Amino acid sequence: MDHRENILKEEFAQGGSKMHNFILNGENIEFNRERNLLDYLRDEKKLTSVKNGCSEGACGACMVLIDGKAVRACLYTLSKVEGKSLLTLEGLSEFEKKVYSYAFSMVGAVQCGFCIPGMIISAKALIDVNKTPKEQDIRKAIKGNICRCTGYVKIIEGIKLSAQIISCGILPKAKVYHGNVGERLPRIEAEEKILGRAEYTDDMYIEGMLYGSALRTKYPRAKVISIDISKALKHSEAVAILTAEDIPGNRYIGHLVKDWPALIAVGEETRYIGDSVVLVAAKSKTALKEIFELIDVVYEELKPLTSPEQALRTEAPKIHSNGNILKNERVKRGDVDKAIKGSKYVVHNHFSTPFTEHAFLEPECAIALPEGDGITLYTGAQGVYDEQREISELLGLPKEKVRSISKYVGGGFGGKEDMSVQHHAALLAWYTQKPVKVTLSRKESIMIHPKRHAMEIDVTTACDEKGRLTAFRAMIIADTGAYASLGGPVLQRACTHAAGPYRCPNVDIEGIAVYTNNPPGGAFRGFGVTQSVFASECNLNLLAQKLGISPWEIRYINAVEPGQELPNGQIADEGTAIKETLLAVKEEYENSKYAGIGCTMKNSGLGVGVPDVGRCKLVVIDERVHIRTSAACIGQGLGTIIAQLVCQTTGLVPSQVLVDFPDTQLTPDSGTTTASRQTVFTGEAARVASEKLKNELMHKALIELEGQEFYGEYQGITDPIGSDKKNPVSHVAYGYATQVVVIDENGKLVKVIAAHDVGRAVNPINVEGQIEGGVVMGLGYALTEDYPLTNSIPTGKFGTLGLFRATEVPEIKPIIIEKNISELACGAKGIGEITAIPTAPAVQGAYYSLDGKFRTKLPLSDTFYNKSTLSK
Numbered sequence: 001m002d003h004r005e006n007i008l009k010e011e012f013a014q015g016g017s018k019m020h021n022f023i024l025n026g027e028n029i030e031f032n033r034e035r036n037l038l039d040y041l042r043d044e045k046k047l048t049s050v051k052n053g054c055s056e057g058a059c060g061a062c063m064v065l066i067d068g069k070a071v072r073a074c075l076y077t078l079s080k081v082e083g084k085s086l087l088t089l090e091g092l093s094e095f096e097k098k099v100y101s102y103a104f105s106m107v108g109a110v111q112c113g114f115c116i117p118g119m120i121i122s123a124k125a126l127i128d129v130n131k132t133p134k135e136q137d138i139r140k141a142i143k144g145n146i147c148r149c150t151g152y153v154k155i156i157e158g159i160k161l162s163a164q165i166i167s168c169g170i171l172p173k174a175k176v177y178h179g180n181v182g183e184r185l186p187r188i189e190a191e192e193k194i195l196g197r198a199e200y201t202d203d204m205y206i207e208g209m210l211y212g213s214a215l216r217t218k219y220p221r222a223k224v225i226s227i228d229i230s231k232a233l234k235h236s237e238a239v240a241i242l243t244a245e246d247i248p249g250n251r252y253i254g255h256l257v258k259d260w261p262a263l264i265a266v267g268e269e270t271r272y273i274g275d276s277v278v279l280v281a282a283k284s285k286t287a288l289k290e291i292f293e294l295i296d297v298v299y300e301e302l303k304p305l306t307s308p309e310q311a312l313r314t315e316a317p318k319i320h321s322n323g324n325i326l327k328n329e330r331v332k333r334g335d336v337d338k339a340i341k342g343s344k345y346v347v348h349n350h351f352s353t354p355f356t357e358h359a360f361l362e363p364e365c366a367i368a369l370p371e372g373d374g375i376t377l378y379t380g381a382q383g384v385y386d387e388q389r390e391i392s393e394l395l396g397l398p399k400e401k402v403r404s405i406s407k408y409v410g411g412g413f414g415g416k417e418d419m420s421v422q423h424h425a426a427l428l429a430w431y432t433q434k435p436v437k438v439t440l441s442r443k444e445s446i447m448i449h450p451k452r453h454a455m456e457i458d459v460t461t462a463c464d465e466k467g468r469l470t471a472f473r474a475m476i477i478a479d480t481g482a483y484a485s486l487g488g489p490v491l492q493r494a495c496t497h498a499a500g501p502y503r504c505p506n507v508d509i510e511g512i513a514v515y516t517n518n519p520p521g522g523a524f525r526g527f528g529v530t531q532s533v534f535a536s537e538c539n540l541n542l543l544a545q546k547l548g549i550s551p552w553e554i555r556y557i558n559a560v561e562p563g564q565e566l567p568n569g570q571i572a573d574e575g576t577a578i579k580e581t582l583l584a585v586k587e588e589y590e591n592s593k594y595a596g597i598g599c600t601m602k603n604s605g606l607g608v609g610v611p612d613v614g615r616c617k618l619v620v621i622d623e624r625v626h627i628r629t630s631a632a633c634i635g636q637g638l639g640t641i642i643a644q645l646v647c648q649t650t651g652l653v654p655s656q657v658l659v660d661f662p663d664t665q666l667t668p669d670s671g672t673t674t675a676s677r678q679t680v681f682t683g684e685a686a687r688v689a690s691e692k693l694k695n696e697l698m699h700k701a702l703i704e705l706e707g708q709e710f711y712g713e714y715q716g717i718t719d720p721i722g723s724d725k726k727n728p729v730s731h732v733a734y735g736y737a738t739q740v741v742v743i744d745e746n747g748k749l750v751k752v753i754a755a756h757d758v759g760r761a762v763n764p765i766n767v768e769g770q771i772e773g774g775v776v777m778g779l780g781y782a783l784t785e786d787y788p789l790t791n792s793i794p795t796g797k798f799g800t801l802g803l804f805r806a807t808e809v810p811e812i813k814p815i816i817i818e819k820n821i822s823e824l825a826c827g828a829k830g831i832g833e834i835t836a837i838p839t840a841p842a843v844q845g846a847y848y849s850l851d852g853k854f855r856t857k858l859p860l861s862d863t864f865y866n867k868s869t870l871s872k
């Protein structure tokens with residue numbers, strides 16, 4: 001039991017059955033039970049603008065005003081608010097709601113939206129006492145609010161604008177938008193999110209709903225000897241207690257490889273600390289813990305394999321029946337040995353990168369309910385069709401008997417691609433024939449969902465006397481943890497992109513993904529490239545040093561141009577603009593005393609011959625066009641992008657289109673939100689559908705098309721790895737980027753200049769937001785974020801992950817390069833992942849320019865930023 005639990009326990013004991021009186025949003029309240037304030041507001045009063053991001057006082061999503069002061073509701077009990085006046089976002093005046101709504105949407109402050117209500121509460125606390133806050137005041141005021149999406153830049157702008165409007169008392173006139181490509185159209189869902197009305201899964205309440213949870217293993221690696229649920233079954237609130245044998249279909253599920261048991265069976269070994277052993281459905285949340293305490297599981301504890309190095313030993317026990325290697329990968333062109341021998345300069349280094357926690361603000365939640373002879377699921381994940389497929393396999397049901405509907409998603413970044421709660425909620429609902437909600441606590445979330453892979457990387461880079469790259473060799477060992485998840489494709493992308501956006505005729509990149517008893521490695525913004533590019537970009541700087549040229553110059557000399565071959569042999573298309581991104585940062589890089597630079601490319605779409613299809617349907621209902629696609633908006637703003645592509649093509653305006661939520665019954669399968677693919681794939685599908693609608697609109701009014709549907713599809717055709725074509729097409733599009741990080745003489749971040757070739761910015765404000773958010777994530781990766789493990793058990797909490805706060809973020813200057821003339825999705829390329837990739841090597845380079853220490857491990861050591869200066 002931690003310190004906070006002790007305090008709360010004491011207060012509960014004292015506040016027991018006493019009557020509590022306070023004012024809530026202007027209403028006198030009397031309540032006769034002690035409760036945690038956050039639970040009370042959400043569960044009793046259904047004030048769901050107050051979000052639960054961590055329950056441990058670390059995220060700020062639960063911010064409320066108590067007597068005008070912004071405080072975290074999760075740290076309060078009702079006895080603590082006795083006689084006080086409470087205000088939640090719902091209680092703001094209509095004028096204030098309009099102001100925040102206007103200001104935050106105009107500046108693009110909203111992405112996934114989960115942190116926003118808490119931010120506004122902190123903003124109000126500030127503006128109520130300071131009508132003209134300076135930027136530093138704002139940063140300080142939201143220091144207790146974590147935003148994982150925006151990098152805080154536009155939130156700060158939104159608060160500044162809100163203060164200006166509030167102090168002058170007049171709301172600016174609403175702007176008129178056409179919805180064209182290139183327009184700074186505010187997010188279509190912005191107001192809902194800003195005012196806390198957007199419903200995330202955990203905000204849903206269904207009458208008669210049960211609460212579900214999984215009892216996790218006690219040890220990362222242990223044999224389950226026996227499970228006794230007999231005592232637990234007698235608990236008055238226990239409705240169902242399920243073990244492995246209760247699973248009607250395939251117990252093993254998995255996004256690509258079916259190696260992940262939904263529940264560990266007696267006689268089986270656990271593989272990591274997040275493994276589930278027993279599932280419980282209870283009448284109340286509080287009963288779950290009591291029921292768990294009545295379950296007896298006997299384990300035979302075994303020594304975990306805590307690293308790939310241990311797991312690769314010949315005597316190592318097998319984590320899976322087919323051994324401890326998930327995947328080997330090889331990307332080879334030319335003759336590296338020969339090229340290295342003939343090269344003027346050669347640099348070799350070893351680099352280490354850690355696991356990283358996604359830290360999306362909304363912990364995983366799913367609600368399943370029986371419907372007819374099937375199951376309906378409400379979730380906030382990255383692909384409703386993935387859920388449908390995996391759950392139908394688990395339940396042994398035909399796919400069409402499982403309907404998955406997405407609610408708003410409070411951030412994902414790759415961490416919501418795998419099943420975490422969805423399958424458990426479905427299984428419990430199937431058994432109980434009642435609605436069941438399963439929500440992970442922050443502690444569980446940190447422990448359970450797959451992380452960014454830790455990698456060990458050996459890199460050799462060689463060049464000739466003019467600085468032209470001659471050879472690149474790498475060996476990448478990825479710790480893929482207990483289960484495959486997306487470990488195979490992540491490793492592949494780490495390998496295919498390691499050599500960077502450069503002309504390099506000889507490459508030999510090997511990768512190996514190794515099972516261990518650590519939490520699984522999976523998809524995370526950057527998808528393996530974040531790791532391998534850190535290594536290769538840092539190495540390049542040493543080569544430049546040997547040559548006596550600048551890091552900028554060696555990149556410019558080698559940067560690929562249209563018509564030239566990328567390291568994988570693909571011909572760079574006409575829209576390739578890596579050189580333009582380099583030129584855009586040149587002056588600031590060269591004029592800064594201590595600066596580092598990083599370049600990268602990142603694919604849009606799955607590529608490498610994997611079937612990849614975007615689908616979209618436009619349906620005319622009540623004179624409006626409903627855009628229907630399963631493509632998930634996980635905060636990146638996909639709905640707005642698709643709406644703009646539809647408006648651009650058809651000539652309709654934003655008020656005439658509506659984006660429906662992903663729903664396997666209504667929206668066509670447009671694949672997972674992954675690989676920066678949705679803008680291109682679903683965007684192109686929407687454009688194709690829009691062309692059809694446009695043709696009809698040429699001779700008919702919208703009202704005459706009532707009920708008609710227009711379907712669009714786009715299939716990306718690519719060549720597999722190892723294709724014998726001279727110039728295989730690995731991906732349909734690549735984005736390119738150069739980032740520069742400037743620090744001062746103390747090593748403090750001063751500025752990040754981020755130039756991104758996005759093809760065509762469908763919505764520039766959205767692109768800027770992606771860049772700013774990605775850069776801050778990259779800064780955290782470089783300097784502060786870690787996911788420490790002791791004997792394969794994660795030891796971090798939300799407050800100790802090292803996430804950047806508003807006070808630590810430097811100036812960020814996004815530069816958008818638009819050169820693409822391709823018709824595909826009006827020329828847009830993916831921007832989601834690439835933004836977080838070049839930042840870490842640029843930070844490393846900046847420190848190298850400051851103190852000459854060549855750091856090879858993330859997070860970087862011996863910098864201005866270490867844990868002791870953060871998260872205080």
Ligand code: FES
Nearest residue numbers: 055057058060074
């Ligand atoms: S939920 Fe209260 S601070 Fe995170």
Ligand code: FES
Nearest residue numbers: 112113147148149
């Ligand atoms: S918008 Fe702030 S956490 Fe997503």
